[in-house]
Amino acid sequence: MRVVAYLVREAFSNIRINRTTTLIAVATTAFTLACFGVFLLLYLNLRGVISSLQDDIQVVLYLDDGLPAQQVSDLQQRLKTEPGIASLAYVSKDQAVADFRAQFPSEAHLLQGLGENPLPASFVVTLGPRFRSSESIKRLADRMKDIPGVAQIQYSREWVENLATVIGYVELAAIAVGAILSAASVTIIASIIRLTLYARRDEIEIMHLIGATGAFIRIPYLLEGAVLGALGGLLSLALLRGGFEFFKLQLGAPGRLLGISSGFSFFPDHISLLMVLVGLLLGFTGSGVSLLRFGRAKA
Amino acid sequence: MIQLFHVSKYYDRRPALSDVNLQIAKGEFVLLMGPSGAGKTTLLKLLFCAESPDQGQILVQNRNVARLRRSDVPYLRRSMGMVFQDFRLLPKKNVFENVALPLVVQGASAFETKRKVTEALKAVGVEHRKDSRPTTLSAGEQQRVSIARAIVNGPIILLADEPTGNLDPELAGEIIELFKAINARGTTVMVATHNRQVADQVSRRVVTLNQGKLVSDEGVGQ
Numbered sequence: 001m002r003v004v005a006y007l008v009r010e011a012f013s014n015i016r017i018n019r020t021t022t023l024i025a026v027a028t029t030a031f032t033l034a035c036f037g038v039f040l041l042l043y044l045n046l047r048g049v050i051s052s053l054q055d056d057i058q059v060v061l062y063l064d065d066g067l068p069a070q071q072v073s074d075l076q077q078r079l080k081t082e083p084g085i086a087s088l089a090y091v092s093k094d095q096a097v098a099d100f101r102a103q104f105p106s107e108a109h110l111l112q113g114l115g116e117n118p119l120p121a122s123f124v125v126t127l128g129p130r131f132r133s134s135e136s137i138k139r140l141a142d143r144m145k146d147i148p149g150v151a152q153i154q155y156s157r158e159w160v161e162n163l164a165t166v167i168g169y170v171e172l173a174a175i176a177v178g179a180i181l182s183a184a185s186v187t188i189i190a191s192i193i194r195l196t197l198y199a200r201r202d203e204i205e206i207m208h209l210i211g212a213t214g215a216f217i218r219i220p221y222l223l224e225g226a227v228l229g230a231l232g233g234l235l236s237l238a239l240l241r242g243g244f245e246f247f248k249l250q251l252g253a254p255g256r257l258l259g260i261s262s263g264f265s266f267f268p269d270h271i272s273l274l275m276v277l278v279g280l281l282l283g284f285t286g287s288g289v290s291l292l293r294f295g296r297a298k299a
Numbered sequence: 300m301i302q303l304f305h306v307s308k309y310y311d312r313r314p315a316l317s318d319v320n321l322q323i324a325k326g327e328f329v330l331l332m333g334p335s336g337a338g339k340t341t342l343l344k345l346l347f348c349a350e351s352p353d354q355g356q357i358l359v360q361n362r363n364v365a366r367l368r369r370s371d372v373p374y375l376r377r378s379m380g381m382v383f384q385d386f387r388l389l390p391k392k393n394v395f396e397n398v399a400l401p402l403v404v405q406g407a408s409a410f411e412t413k414r415k416v417t418e419a420l421k422a423v424g425v426e427h428r429k430d431s432r433p434t435t436l437s438a439g440e441q442q443r444v445s446i447a448r449a450i451v452n453g454p455i456i457l458l459a460d461e462p463t464g465n466l467d468p469e470l471a472g473e474i475i476e477l478f479k480a481i482n483a484r485g486t487t488v489m490v491a492t493h494n495r496q497v498a499d500q501v502s503r504r505v506v507t508l509n510q511g512k513l514v515s516d517e518g519v520g521q
Contacts, residue, residue, distance in 0.1 A: 002407075002409065006403050017391060202387070203389055206388075206389060206400075207400075208373075209376065210376065210400050210448070211374065213370070213404075214370075216404060
């Protein structure tokens with residue numbers, strides 16, 4: 001227990017004594033993590049927007065004109081057994097006219113000259129979250145189109161496919177940027193710890209001579225790296241939060257008008273915690289890398 | 300206690316030690332003499348496993364250090380004390396903390412550490428400087444602190460490499476007297492020096508090396 005207390009004390013003492021190095025390490029880690037954070041923030045918000053847009057994805061099954069009520073009822077039962085369908089709403093011909101008038105009051109006169117109601121009855125199908133991909137929708141549509149009584153199926157296939165592509169690209173970019181910036185963080189922290197190790201090689205040698213084990217010597221440096229990384233993570237969160245609030249402020253009234261700014265949100269708590277943990281892990285890894293190299297150089 | 304059998308060590312194919320045979324009994328005081336480059340430091344380095352021999356075997360307390368695993372080296376070193384010409388104290392720690400280090404490394408309790416460090420500082424006469432930083436001490440005081448650190452663990456063997464090299468003759472004499480006192484308590488002491496005055500003051504066994512070869516071994520059994 002006393003040894004653990006000593007090692008922790010040593011790590012914090014190193015941080016306190018080497019203030020300038022500490023400051024540089026924390027600042028560079030914070031900056032690197034903040035760059036990644038900007039991307040992550042953008043990705044998460046974009047995904048939120050995309051997810052809310054996906055909620056609106058509906059498939060409309062237009063029915064043959066004059067379909068008997070019994071057949072409509074049978075069709076409804078059949079659709080209810082489909083696995084991908086979360087909810088189903090029947091829109092009668094009269095309801096369709098009423099909806100049209102409600103949605104486009106200025107265009108209502110278009111229907112007046114036609115005499116007979118030209119709008120078909122339909123089923124509006126809302127899909128379950130797992131069935132909103134373009135492939136799932138296409139499969140569902142293929143199954144539906146041959147059912148007797150279904151005249152036409154309408155869904156925004158292109159829109160769904162575009163969404164899927166955008167999500168794919170953003171995810172890929174997030175992974176690539178994350179990997180590059182993580183490697184940069186590890187390299188920066190590794191270099192800083194290596195400088196510290198070289199500056200204190202005499203001290204390390206003395207520790208070896210008095211019978212300190214490799215672990216006893218290494219642990220304070222690993223802890224130091226982890227603490228620097230975690231502090232970098234915290235600072236990056238502060239920078240991101242500041243930047244985020246500034247951005248929202250700049251967006252101001254026009255954003256609110258368009259309904260954009262209210263849709264933006266900062267990292268949820270678990271992601272914030274994850275950012276700090278990632279910083280900690282990067283710092284720990286950086287220290288480990290430099291200790292390995294230092295050990296090899298000594299050998 | 301210490302046995303070397305046909306030990307050789309080369310640096311860039313040049314022999315630093317050549318076919319050295321040596322036996323040192325428990326409780327002996329041995330001076331390792333010879334000019335610079337004779338192989339004194341190399342021999343000490345082999346004993347505390349900072350180097351390994353290219354040929355031959357070395358037994359320390361019946362353990363073959365030439366075959367010791369790297370992970371076992373720290374545990375061997377804990378049974379030894381080491382003193383160097385340049386003191387090798389940690390400048391950022393005070394005298395007490397420096398002397399306490401070997402005990403901290405072994406996980407000794409705070410009470411035991413305080414007791415042993417105080418004893419060791421008393422033994423070398425620098426107890427009053429326990430809160431000072433090494434950089435504020437004189438060379439003689441720094442060497443005393445380094446000796447206190449070497450004996451705080453109650454080592455079986457004390458190895459010293461040119462411990463008086465940075466000291467004037469009077470201070471050197473005091474340091475040698477300290478080694479004699481430590482030896483009198485039963486610790487095997489081996490001091491490497493090129494200073495003839497030290498040999499005159501100690502008047503114990505003198506092992507002389509020259510160009511890596513053991514050229515004389517005088518006063519065995521004294």
